[in-house]
Amino acid sequence: MTDTGPKTGNGTSGTGPRTALSSPTVRYVLRRLLQAALVMVLVMVGSFLLVKLAPGDFVDALAGTRDLTADQIAELRARYGLDQPVFVQLIRYMSLLATFDFGYSPINAAPVMDVILARLPVTAILVVASVTLSMVVGTVFSVIASRNAGRPLDLVISIFMLLLYATPSFIIAVLMILVFSVHLGWLPIAGFESVGMGYTGWTRFWDVVEHLTMPVIALCTFYIAIYGRIGRASMLEVLKLDFVRTARGKGLTEHRIFYVHALRNALLPLVTMAGLQVSSLMGGAVLIETIFGLPGMGRTAFDAVFQRDTNLLLGVVFMSSLCVVIVNYVIDMLYMVLDPRVNLK
Numbered sequence: 001m002t003d004t005g006p007k008t009g010n011g012t013s014g015t016g017p018r019t020a021l022s023s024p025t026v027r028y029v030l031r032r033l034l035q036a037a038l039v040m041v042l043v044m045v046g047s048f049l050l051v052k053l054a055p056g057d058f059v060d061a062l063a064g065t066r067d068l069t070a071d072q073i074a075e076l077r078a079r080y081g082l083d084q085p086v087f088v089q090l091i092r093y094m095s096l097l098a099t100f101d102f103g104y105s106p107i108n109a110a111p112v113m114d115v116i117l118a119r120l121p122v123t124a125i126l127v128v129a130s131v132t133l134s135m136v137v138g139t140v141f142s143v144i145a146s147r148n149a150g151r152p153l154d155l156v157i158s159i160f161m162l163l164l165y166a167t168p169s170f171i172i173a174v175l176m177i178l179v180f181s182v183h184l185g186w187l188p189i190a191g192f193e194s195v196g197m198g199y200t201g202w203t204r205f206w207d208v209v210e211h212l213t214m215p216v217i218a219l220c221t222f223y224i225a226i227y228g229r230i231g232r233a234s235m236l237e238v239l240k241l242d243f244v245r246t247a248r249g250k251g252l253t254e255h256r257i258f259y260v261h262a263l264r265n266a267l268l269p270l271v272t273m274a275g276l277q278v279s280s281l282m283g284g285a286v287l288i289e290t291i292f293g294l295p296g297m298g299r300t301a302f303d304a305v306f307q308r309d310t311n312l313l314l315g316v317v318f319m320s321s322l323c324v325v326i327v328n329y330v331i332d333m334l335y336m337v338l339d340p341r342v343n344l345k
Contacts, residue, residue: 116297123289126296139267285298
């Protein structure tokens, strides 16, 4: 029999040559990129309108601390475009934002980008360290608990996870300051690093580690409990699946089944949780940064709100949102690699 189906130009059956864009994986990646870009636009438009709905601006804040005349106030508003309609201000701001021009911060007397680049590393280090520590420690607890399910050790770990879950991070922060800084003097109370010491290399590295030890622990205790509980439940569920019984039927050791086959599948919910944790920490680090006097993005946003520095506040929102979107995009791609069953359509 001969093939009577349609032929392509090169003699093969089909409707035409396949291109890179015809791959489901490529389409999935591009679709996620477009979704991420749309999210950023919506976040910034919404944030801009919310900021403009709030009464007052930085000129009002400045007038409250200085004796400004009505003409000077009008001149300042005209110089920064605050006397224009909100829609005109929005179009102008979004056009500048497309070039990563966040404008000028009158309160800091510096471009917003310079202020953010000086503060972003502090929050980035804090968030990355917190996510890494909480995921590693939580996963270890989940593995130990699931391997000893129903035994006394499982009960002890469950109670410990409940305590971590129920204790607010600021309470843990205050207690650690009282114990490790005030009474024992082991760790510095506040700051990102020692000021005026001129440390370099490894000396500076360990100085930063000492300063961030308590803030990182305070931020990650809640999530250690989350990772521990979710990981334990996921592992016990995976161990009931058919492929585990098949592995046992092939004579594989319990150690290999648990750590090679089951653990990889049980980690999938934890990967998703890592993205949610980054989102939460980028917006929720304000309290911890304030308690420990860290010059990070959260503290900067807090100060910008009270000083009504609109450009700085929106710049912090943009960079924080961008970091969250990028992290969640990477997690989507990682999830696709870890679980080939993900629907790419």
